[in-house]
Amino acid sequence: MNDKPNSIEARDIAYHLHPYTNAKKHLEAGPLVIDRGEGIYVYDNNGKQYIEAMAGLWSVGVGFNEKRLVKAATQQMEKLPYYHTFTHKSHGPVIELSEKLIGMAPVPMSKAFFTNSGSEAIDTALKLIWYRSNALGKHEKKKIIVRNRAYHGVTIAGACLTSLPANHKSFDLIVPNVLRMTAPHHWREAMPGESEEEFATRLAKELEDTILAEGPETVAAFFGEPVQGAGGVVVPPATYWQKVQEVLRKYDILLVADEVICGFGRTGTMFGSITYGIEPDIMVMSKQLSSSYLPASALMINEKVFQPIMEESDRIGTLGHGYTASGHPVVAAVALENLKIIEERDLVGNAAAMGKRLLDGLNALADHPLVGEVRGVGLIAAVELVTDKASKKALETPGALGALVNAHLQEAGVISRAMTDAMAFCPPLIITAAEVDDLVARLKSGLDKALAALP
Numbered sequence: 001m002n003d004k005p006n007s008i009e010a011r012d013i014a015y016h017l018h019p020y021t022n023a024k025k026h027l028e029a030g031p032l033v034i035d036r037g038e039g040i041y042v043y044d045n046n047g048k049q050y051i052e053a054m055a056g057l058w059s060v061g062v063g064f065n066e067k068r069l070v071k072a073a074t075q076q077m078e079k080l081p082y083y084h085t086f087t088h089k090s091h092g093p094v095i096e097l098s099e100k101l102i103g104m105a106p107v108p109m110s111k112a113f114f115t116n117s118g119s120e121a122i123d124t125a126l127k128l129i130w131y132r133s134n135a136l137g138k139h140e141k142k143k144i145i146v147r148n149r150a151y152h153g154v155t156i157a158g159a160c161l162t163s164l165p166a167n168h169k170s171f172d173l174i175v176p177n178v179l180r181m182t183a184p185h186h187w188r189e190a191m192p193g194e195s196e197e198e199f200a201t202r203l204a205k206e207l208e209d210t211i212l213a214e215g216p217e218t219v220a221a222f223f224g225e226p227v228q229g230a231g232g233v234v235v236p237p238a239t240y241w242q243k244v245q246e247v248l249r250k251y252d253i254l255l256v257a258d259e260v261i262c263g264f265g266r267t268g269t270m271f272g273s274i275t276y277g278i279e280p281d282i283m284v285m286s287k288q289l290s291s292s293y294l295p296a297s298a299l300m301i302n303e304k305v306f307q308p309i310m311e312e313s314d315r316i317g318t319l320g321h322g323y324t325a326s327g328h329p330v331v332a333a334v335a336l337e338n339l340k341i342i343e344e345r346d347l348v349g350n351a352a353a354m355g356k357r358l359l360d361g362l363n364a365l366a367d368h369p370l371v372g373e374v375r376g377v378g379l380i381a382a383v384e385l386v387t388d389k390a391s392k393k394a395l396e397t398p399g400a401l402g403a404l405v406n407a408h409l410q411e412a413g414v415i416s417r418a419m420t421d422a423m424a425f426c427p428p429l430i431i432t433a434a435e436v437d438d439l440v441a442r443l444k445s446g447l448d449k450a451l452a453a454l455p
């Protein structure tokens, strides 16, 4: 890098601090500079093509060159490039998007609130839950339950609810009273011989025991991704969500479905909540809401959540929360067009069909010496890498095997993501059968090369 001080790579090293990157390693390794996108592919600045097998960050549902989104943004920019939604102001696109989302909700929802990132939406959900508890005079009802391996973002509140070590270490996070349950990962967490249903029963009991030990009157909400994403694509065991919901209902604890990854088709139905029969009080959405063409996120709250908040805002004089770009008109216009495309082209149906093909293809690799578990639902999947199938162990340094396979995949023209030693696959919803087969073939060759390169 250093021999070309004005190269784009050298300038990135010089001036850009990257999220989720080893900042020291970056000084040597430099960036992979992506220059353009087309369908499920992106191209780097040397013209090399990659299958974007993560749809960016689990988000570019409609692929990388959807002209209709460009047009929707341009038209709205020309008409009203910005307006806010504070102090009773509104505009057409945000009203239309609110109505659209409430209409799409799998259970009756009352209002939509707009934010700019998944983390902000999670933050907002937490703040509204505390606000509601205070509104109800339940000042003790503040504790939040999450699961191990949870990912709910990186703002201070979001990171506190996230259960991944790198999001906590050295950050001095300050949200108290977060209770962490066992991750619903049967392959890793179940006892020998325990069926999925028995495992789910045990996790529901752990939840109930925790609530009783803490005092149900102190527990406000349970946050959960229908399928845990960044924690390793953890598909819940059979009957898990039914059993968890029974416990939450019994103790009057709100359920927040973090649909940031699952929402808008990823699991083969419109929402993860539909796939798993989840009836949330609050739904948090982002990513495929706008296919990430512009930053967009939102939450929906039901009437049970809205009513006390409405009363409290009246007592105080305002709901003292919101962002300059909450409900941004250009973002809302792009999101509306994006949702129209998802519906018109039945990308949810395609996710179900192509997801099955992807999972069949990955399952065909189950005998490969480096494959421990294949898991997935719809178009989100992971291959857990091991070097010893019996002990389910990978290389001594956690993440080293994932990094090795990832490097070979990148070489083979696949952008995936190693979550420790699980390789995630979450391609755009528009992927075709031939493209799925190509992805699986490239993965097989990457695994073979990684196996040959093992120390």
Ligand code: PLP
Pocket: 057, 116, 117, 118, 119, 120, 122, 151, 152, 153, 154, 225, 229, 230, 258, 259, 260, 261, 286
């Ligand atoms: N919640 C879930 C389930 C996510 O996967 C993510 C991001 O990947 C977030 C929240 C945070 O979203 P953002 O990165 O937009 O803040």
